[in-house]
Amino acid sequence: MFSHLKSQRVNLQLLQEAAHNELVQHLERIEGSKVVVLDKALVLPLGLVTEVKVFTERNIKLIVLSGELDVPKDVTNIIYIVRPQVSLMDQVGNHVMKLGQQGRQFHIFFVPRRSCLCEKQLENKGYLSSFGSVEELSWNFLPLDADVVSMELPHAYRDVTIDGDTTSLYQAAMGLVQLQRLYGRIPKIYGKGVQAQRVWDHAKQLAINEKSLYNGDKGAIDQLILLDRGIDLLTPLATQLTYEGLIDELFGIQQNKLMMPAHHFPASNIGIAGDSFAKLLGFPNTKIISLHSGEEGYSELRNKHFNEVIRLLERKVKELNIEMNKYSREHSVRQLHIFVDKLKILEEEKRAMSQHTEIATLIQTQVNEYTFAEDVAAEQEFMVCADIDKTSVYIEDQIARKNELRNVLRLICLQCAAASGLKEKVLNSYKRDLAQVYGLEVLLTVSNLEKAGLLYPQTESRSYAVLRKTLRLTVEDSVEVEPKDISYVHSFYAPLTTRLVELSLKPLGWQSLKSQITNLPGPTFEDFQAQLIGIGGRHVGTTPSEGSLLHVPRVVLVCFVGGCTFAEIAALRFLAAQEDNHVEFVVATTNIINKHTFLDSVMGS
């Protein structure tokens, strides 16, 4: 159904189909006419596993969950598909109270797990008995693209660090077990960070009873690398300079969908790529553009540095023009026939190109603005540790002009990450400035940042400064066009997380890394899941088949606990494209984040 998910050795279409079938099964078990009420947070994620057609074919009406519910009179079943959040239960309860008398049946599907709290909430209010069935749709990881799965939990990092809610860790563990069920046992596991370790401990616990995982050969995935967002907080705060990263930061990509004001695009384009799930949310005058590897042109552009994208677009448009003109001079009937066929493809390409040039122009205008360049320049100074122990004049000026608080805090946190903690004096001076300009309330936000580990006083170790050298996080002779190193995604800074992955690919890579990253917070761990042989269940260190598979690329599942950015994904794709690495990546993350969404989530109260 979703062809863009295919093509990899780990075929994520399987995951999508499994999720889709689960939904259909649950739906068909309920007899009679139905209405499906969707949690707002699930409308777009639902589009990742299924199509609106599934509902319309079965004559099911879709409604977005809200305070007032308008249900046709003749419907006998009302099905809720919701995240397990207690606050939603009150809304559901209200509906039950209003509509319950008319002999209707209620059903509720929790995604991905039912929660005791939610059920208790319904029970306490006495609604639970009105529900015909309470089911769960175990959609832990949703397939975003051929090599990316995401839990679509935007607040995972915040939940764990600030609110102490570890549900997302458990869900990630469930997801890892689920992936192993589909794709087979993962023999080797490396990991770094406290939360990453917790995820793995959970996953091991969960898998203990699944004997099938330990029998038979290893699966399609050779290796798992679990990385905690907490070990690298600089990357998510930095401005991404890849095409996809910039689109996300400036306009926001949600579940592969980009919403843009329609007036930027010629009218003829509207409606072509319309997505019916997004329509449910009802945005007038918005154009919805799908962005994934199945889209013409996009797969080539998305991971490139923005400066390269502009050039590529220019060249493409030229090529397209030549193609079009070439054929208009051909005259024989046969040739015309071929041309007409080709024209369709060309037209499609042209449409895609015009869309991307439009997006690129919009980005260009914002990127060209003075403030953008200034911000990036300030970031880059921190990245190379210039003047890092003093208060930054640039930040102070930003505060003095009372510029957007989020951006100011972002820069302060960035300095803190690069300096591995701010000097007491510096931190206090920032606090005083912030409180005097933005008001006392800002201290609450600051305390959130402190809890999230984004702001902290300096200690002895200078892990970033050391790692910058040993792991070559900043590269001096970096090129943005046709790059040779992953550092191009931030112009010259290589995200720590992806650098770790890159180095671990080398022979004995992880072993030598271990000693280098002891300064980073959290434990470094490794684990092997070997095949059980014989009755005694003897463990074998490495699977013998691995050595003979040298010519087939290894598949490495990189799991980001707490979210990852498009730039990091781009860097991983870049690594996979290098031939001597012999590797394919699958990325699993709690959510795709960028500098805005990450901070917003942490700052909010």
Next chain:
Amino acid sequence: YHFLNAIESNALESNLSLIANSYTQGRRAVEAELCTDTGRLLKLQKALTTKHNSVHGHIPFYGMSVHDTMLQLLRMGEQKEAEKIKSDFKVPDRRYWWLRIRTLAENHKWDDLEKF
């Protein structure tokens, strides 16, 4: 200091000393100091509001940040009072000059701006 969260929501002047105390208990001297500063500021703002009521009409100083209070005063041309706040609350020169430049530009006092 965690229960600041609960108190802050109704942001009452009377709670400030309480909050400051809990900050001190949590060994967070800066935050505590800022709380007492805010207390002083709120008193001052009340005075300012009554003082300027007759000339400039009712201006709700109350609850503004230090920065906004100075900005408001400069806009009204009350440079002396703004400077008093500057020294009272130890506002760095640099930030104060930003405000000065901004207000002068707003009022098109280009001559004064050149004198800098």
